[in-house]
Amino acid sequence: MRKFFDLLWTDIIKQKRSLVWPAAFLAPLITEALLFLDFYLRRDYILNRAAKEGLSAWQTLVLEHHLTALWFITLPMAVTVVCALLYHAEHASGGLRYTLSLPVGKGRLYLSKWCTGAIFLCLMLLLDALMLAAVGKIFRLPGGLDYQLLMSYIVNQAVAAIGILSLQMWLSSVTPNVILPLAAGFIGITTSLFLAQDQNIARIIPYAHVLYTMPLPGENNRLALEGGIFFAAFFLVAGLLCFSKKDVTE
Amino acid sequence: MKKMLEVELLKLKNSWVLLVATLAPGFMVFQGVANFLRYYELFTSRGQNVWHQIYLQSSIFYVSAMLPVLITLIMVSIARIEYKSGGLRYFLTLPVKRSGVYAAKLIVGCMVCLFNVLVFSLSLLVAGKVINAPGSIPYDIILTKPLMVYIASLPVMIITFLLSINISQMGIPLGIGIGFALPSLLVANTRYWVFYPWTYPIMAALGGDFFEKAYFPFAAGFLIFVLLAFAGLRWFMEKDVLD
Numbered sequence: 001m002r003k004f005f006d007l008l009w010t011d012i013i014k015q016k017r018s019l020v021w022p023a024a025f026l027a028p029l030i031t032e033a034l035l036f037l038d039f040y041l042r043r044d045y046i047l048n049r050a051a052k053e054g055l056s057a058w059q060t061l062v063l064e065h066h067l068t069a070l071w072f073i074t075l076p077m078a079v080t081v082v083c084a085l086l087y088h089a090e091h092a093s094g095g096l097r098y099t100l101s102l103p104v105g106k107g108r109l110y111l112s113k114w115c116t117g118a119i120f121l122c123l124m125l126l127l128d129a130l131m132l133a134a135v136g137k138i139f140r141l142p143g144g145l146d147y148q149l150l151m152s153y154i155v156n157q158a159v160a161a162i163g164i165l166s167l168q169m170w171l172s173s174v175t176p177n178v179i180l181p182l183a184a185g186f187i188g189i190t191t192s193l194f195l196a197q198d199q200n201i202a203r204i205i206p207y208a209h210v211l212y213t214m215p216l217p218g219e220n221n222r223l224a225l226e227g228g229i230f231f232a233a234f235f236l237v238a239g240l241l242c243f244s245k246k247d248v249t250e
Numbered sequence: 251m252k253k254m255l256e257v258e259l260l261k262l263k264n265s266w267v268l269l270v271a272t273l274a275p276g277f278m279v280f281q282g283v284a285n286f287l288r289y290y291e292l293f294t295s296r297g298q299n300v301w302h303q304i305y306l307q308s309s310i311f312y313v314s315a316m317l318p319v320l321i322t323l324i325m326v327s328i329a330r331i332e333y334k335s336g337g338l339r340y341f342l343t344l345p346v347k348r349s350g351v352y353a354a355k356l357i358v359g360c361m362v363c364l365f366n367v368l369v370f371s372l373s374l375l376v377a378g379k380v381i382n383a384p385g386s387i388p389y390d391i392i393l394t395k396p397l398m399v400y401i402a403s404l405p406v407m408i409i410t411f412l413l414s415i416n417i418s419q420m421g422i423p424l425g426i427g428i429g430f431a432l433p434s435l436l437v438a439n440t441r442y443w444v445f446y447p448w449t450y451p452i453m454a455a456l457g458g459d460f461f462e463k464a465y466f467p468f469a470a471g472f473l474i475f476v477l478l479a480f481a482g483l484r485w486f487m488e489k490d491v492l493d
Contacts, residue, residue: 019421026429034433073315074432081428085421092334178420179327183270186323186428190316191277194285194307 003104007112011086012119014095020085024120027078028128032135035061035069039139047141057141058149059216065132072211073189075124075157076164080185082120083168084178086113091176100246110173110243114236117165122158129154149215156213160224163206163231170239173246199223206231254346254354258328262358267327271320271362275370278316282308283377300383305374305391306456312370313399313455314435318448321403322410322427324362328355329414329423342489352415352486356479359411360404367400395455402454402467404475405447406431412482416489447474 015021039046039061050060066072090096099109129150136145164185171181188207195201196208203223209231212224262268286293286307293303332338341351374392406427413423434448438456443449450467457464 019419019425023421023425026425030429030432034436038436068436070432070436077428077432081421081424088420177266179270179323179330180266182424183266183274183320183323186316186319187270187274187277190311190319191281193311193315194281197285198288 004108004112007104007108008115011112011116014089015086015116015120018085018089020082020089020120023078023081023085024124025127027074028124028131031065031069031071031074031128032131035065035132035135036138038064038068039135043139055216056146057143058136058146061132061136061141062149062153062214063216065135066214071128072213073193075161075210076189076207077186078124079117079121079161079164080168080182080189082124083117083165083172084182084185086117086169087172087181088178091178106244106246107240110169110240113173114166114169114239117169118162121161121165125154125157125161152215152221153213156215156221156224157210159228159232160209160213161228163209163228163235166232166235166239167206170235170242173239173243203227206235251350251354254350255357258354258358261331262328262362265327265331267324267362268365271324271366272369274316274320275312275366276373278312279304279308279370279373279377282306282310282312283381287381299385299388299391300381301374301378301385301388301391304378304381304383305395308370308374308377309395309399309455313451314438315431317366317399317403317451318406318431318434319428320366321363321406322424322431324366325359325407325410325414326420326423326427328359328362329411330420333418333420348487348489349483352483355415356408356411360407363403363407364400367396371396398468399451399455402450402471404471405450405478408475408478408482409447412478412485415482415486444470447471 046060046064047057050057050063055063087096090099100106133145133150168181168185171184172178175181185207188205192202192205192208192211195205196211199212199220202208202212206227209224209227212220215221283304286303293307294300332341342348371393374396375387378387378392410423410427413426414420417423430446430448434446434452437443437446438449438452443453444466447470450471454467
């Protein structure tokens with residue numbers, strides 16, 4: 001177990017000067033800037049329209065953040081980029097070949113990378129939630145900060161995005177060509193935007209699950225949670241199996 | 251120059267870029283047609299042109315998300331081939347014209363982007379035929395419009411090309427390309443779109459009611475491309491071989 005934590009710590013340290021940090025922090029920052037502008041330009045209109053539909057001010061904030069500020073696209077794209085960059089650093093420096101030649105299990109190595117990705121995902125979601133709450137406070141939304149709503153939102157997103165993370169980690173580990181996992185991710189995300197509207201189709205597309213993570217009345221969060229858990233486990237196992245058979249010279 | 255272009259094309263022969271550029275538009279048209287069929291009644295209830303509806307549904311996310319991201323990936327890939335193997339440094343030490351190297355890379359990048367747009371047109375044509383869209387094939391919609399989108403995308407191409415060719419760390423052009431592409435659909439709905447080149451393809455493709463300045467994306471797009479291409483060339487000519 002100690003070896004695993006050593007590997008995990010090493011993986012995090014490796015990112016000290018990498019572009020994973022800006023990627024993880026800029027994604028929520030851009031989204032919140034768009035949300036801020038959205039509320040700055042049409043706060044009253046948004047809140048009045050939402051009140052007619054029976055939504056509270058904080059629920060409206062989540063809705064605007066998710067759909068209008070395009071977080072449902074930005075989050076999967078950011079996860080795709082983070083996963084690609086985590087492996088790209090290894091492939092570019094030949095570090096993976098070196099580490100694979102050391103007496104550490106390939107499974108542990110893959111898991112430590114996966115956990116590093118998950119840590120960055122959690123950081124990204126936490127930062128996003130903090131800034132989301134800040135935007136709500138800045139615009140003096142009526143009612144106190146809805147902690148339960150925000151917590152459910154974070155958990156739903158984390159579970160849905162972990163499915164994408166597993167898939168992208170697997171794709172990124174398979175090939176040293178960084179363009180391939182990025183392209184697969186971007187095509188998957190953009191293609192699923194319309195297809196995700198049909199819940200039966202959305203169920204089988206991991207990239208579509210983030211769309212169903214808003215904890216609002218009428219939203220099918222179960223789809224995101226069940227799909228996220230299933231694909232996270234499925235692609236984690238697939239990735240572990242592929243990585244354990246990886247040749248050190250590849 | 252011809253030899254340079256052949257060399258650049260040869261480098262791409264076994265890369266995934268061509269496959270990605272071929273498959274991606276097909277997926278976009280597939281999801282657009284799926285959405286069209288899903289809401290068939292809504293999209294045809296007022297006697298709308300089926301070809302135009304297929305085009306609209308397929309274009310929305312193609313021009314706003316997929317195309318700028320693909321352009322970024324294509325340009326990054328073309329530059330990455332050199333940085334990965336140290337080929338650019340080797341190239342610059344040879345008695346070849348730097349302007350030739352620069353132009354060949356830019357032309358090949360733009361050609362792959364054009365190929366991508368043409369595949370999009372072809373996918374629209376196939377999709378229309380598959381669902382038996384009535385009437386004759388409207389080439390002004392399925393061919394001319396995408397080509398206009400291509401011209402409006404020229405600034406995105408040159409910006410991402412210059413970033414990719416000048417910065418060895420591929421994450422930076424990638425991040426900028428994707429980061430600027432994401433909010434483009436929102437910016438396109440404001441009057442500030444003229445300052446944001448990533449909105450030009452959207453304005454060229456979707457036009458409609460908010461297409462206020464019909465000529466602007468093409469004129470500005472072409473102008474930005476030419477200016478930045480020459481500025482980039484000048485910088486590339488002075489580039490130190492060790493950079």
